[in-house]
Amino acid sequence: MTTAEPYLPFFVYGTLRPGQRYYQRFLRGRTVSERPALLRGALLYDGPGYPYAIAGDGTITGTLIEVAPADHAELLAALDALEDYLGPGHPRNVYDRLVRDVLVEGRPVRSWTYLAAPGPARELLAGGTPIPGGDWLSRPERPAPPVPRTP
Structure with a gap:
């Protein structure tokens, strides 16, 4: 992240959408x-x-979150750390933080958006599991792994 x-x-x-675990930790009360x-x-x-x-030929459902200007720089740094974003083009990025237009009530709004960095994106395309419909909150729930039994 640069200083400006x-x-x-x-x-x-x-997991940063309202009601999800990282929303509670990072965003609740700051939006x-x-x-x-x-x-x-x-x-x-x-x-x-x-x-x-x-990047691909689909649409993702999410939430546009606006935070108080006084909290923005601190929150940006915290979310960069959460998303394993070390800076533009860094080879160890898990996500890249990019400026993207999202649609809000049919109108484009510029936003910070975290997309998978090139390495993880290649792996996902090669063998990842797409979420049909592009909505994390409506994905099919996976069954919990079995609890190991001790003899």
Whole structure:
């Protein structure tokens, strides 16, 4: 992250959406608006307890989150750490933080959006599990793994 990042709202599509675990930890009580939004030109894939968005011919359902300007820089740094984003083009990025237009009530709004970095995106395309419909909250629930029994 550079020192002078633009103030933009965040498009969130997984565990940062309202009611989800990382929303509670990072965003609850710090938002000034939360609006339903769509990201076109992207596909959603299931991950180990969280989703990945990659460029593709689809639409992802999410939420556009606006935070108070006074909280923006601190929250941007915290979300970069959560998303394993080390900076533009860094080879160890899990996600890249990019400026993308999302649709809110049919109108484009520029936002920060985390998409899978090139390495994870290639792996997802080769063998990942797409989330039909592009909505993390409506994905089929996976059964819990069996609990090992001790003799």
